Amino acid sequence: MEPQSRPGQMLDGKVTGVVILGGAHGTLALARSLGVLNVPVWLVSTDTPLPGLSRHVRKKFDWPGPDDASAIPFLLDLAATHGLAGALLIPGGDGEVRLVSQSVHALQPAFKVMLPAWDQLKWMCEKPLLYRRATDLSVEIPPTYRFASTDEAYRAPIRFPVVLKPNMGGGPSELARAKVIRADDHAGFDPVFGSAALEIGIDNIVVQELIPGGGTQQFSYAALWHAGRPVAEFTARRARQYPVDFGYTSTFVEVVERPDAAQAARKLLASIDFEGLVEIEFKLDPRDGALRLLDVNPRPWSWFGLASAAGLDLGAMVWEIANGRAPAPPSPARLGTAWMYLVRDMVSAAILISRGKLGIGAYLRSFASVRAWATFAAGDPVPGLMDIPVTAWRVLTRRVLRLPSRSAESVAARNQPER
Known part of the structure; x- marks a missing residue:
């Protein structure tokens, strides 16, 4: 008899499935690319449901998210419980990238990972480090401001307009959700910078001159x-x-x-x-x-x-x-x-x-x-048909009504193995 493998396990050194963490349209495109090759694809996400509606995704698992303390134990348990051990693990969102890169050694016994460890990758992900590395390599960057305090920022002779960005994408902060906020003068800059400094800290805010043009x-x-x-x-x-x-x-x-x-x-x-x-x-x-x-x-x-x-x-x-x-x-x-x-x-x-x-x-x-x-x-066709209603619902619940996300306990309960 030929040896048998469960979904996601390696057989003769071959990876037999892919687990994608989070993401939106890029994750959907990747799932389709793999699905047409008959590669088993599983999705673990708290992000938009659109990728999970693809016929190429075998199953979608809800989870506490990459910022939750139980994220790594959750993934290891998922691999063991649902037969996904040995699958290729691909992060589809910024928070997921950080989690996987920082936890490569913890994840590798259960998954195959194609991503550098954080001591390398942080030089591309954390913008202050990225811009320092770019400068060392003679790669041009926009004029960038660094401030030691909010008072210094408020008094600084900033060349407006500027954009405020988080040090790295992902996370629940207002600045992270917005990704980029424009300020045309100190009247617009000061309250945004002050609020972000209280929420995520000054060191996690990047202020750059806005390069003209679209x-x-x-x-x-x-x-x-x-x-x-x-x-x-x-x-x-x-x-x-x-x-x-x-x-x-x-x-x-x-x-x-x-x-x-x-x-x-x-x-x-x-x-x-x-x-x-x-x-x-x-x-x-x-x-x-x-x-x-x-x-x-x-x-x-x-x-x-x-x-x-x-x-x-x-x-x-x-x-x-x-x-x-x-x-x-x-x-x-x-x-x-x-x-x-x-x-x-x-x-x-x-x-x-x-x-x-x-x-x-x-x-x-x-x-x-x-x-x-x-x-x-x-x-x-389903993700395309559902794009408008799903987007409208997300805008209503997350940006207008600001409803709280589902608890980690309810997420874990829904992911119990099928019997």
Whole structure:
């Protein structure tokens, strides 16, 4: 008789499933990429339910979340109880990235992890460290302010407008939920900075000059790295975003050539011997023509689906590497291929059209290049159909009514093994 394995366990050294922690549209795209290969995919999340509605996700588990003290014991118990031991563990959100990277050694007996340990990865995730490393490597960054106290910040001769960002994404704070807050003068800056300082501490707030211009000046490097080098990589332009001046999320992204972004990204990633999926954001400063580093996302990003649409199936490549196989050398990404988040892009386009920065004809023509959508897929329609009602419900409950999240006890109760 042939040896049998439970779902998620290794058989002859092969990983037989993937567990994705958190995330939204990038997680959905990754699940689809793996699902079409018949790879078993499980989702553990307290984030948007959309990825869990995909037919490619075998089961969704609720959990206390990456900031809960019981997160690691929960995952280890999940692996043992539900037969997921040996699965590849991929964090899909910022908080999940920190948790997995900080707990690599605790998780590795139960899961396979393709992510550097925190002593390496923190140089990409914690913005003060990231900007220090970038400066050492001669990678340009936006002018950035550091303050020792709120009084110093209130008196500082800041060159407005500025943006306030958390040291690292994820977490329940107001600044983390907003991701970026703009301030045009001290009247707008002081209360936001003071509130954030009380909530998360001054050292966890990043204040930067806002680089002029919208999404058309924002570029990204997207890649899969293994053994200290890129397995596949491409660059893209965030042609439209929401909000239109500094994006909370991308709404229309297209593949472009940007060698300077790739060169800067390779310097950063090689400096920590990076491993895994990554997207690095830059913005072109029209004042001096410098391409400045904004952020690093070592996880599936919102427009992750653009990769496979452009001919680079990063999800399939991750799966090959996890199982010890070398992916076939990829062809260059197809230039001009685009991804769209339709609902939000319509809002962004309407604002740009009203400002005279986008013509109706140009907007309609942009649809011709779209080969990937944030939620819609012909062979997996439910997430696309549920996108609008789910988004409306989340906005109502979390931002308008501010209802409390479910307790860890009720989450654990729902995840008891099936009998």
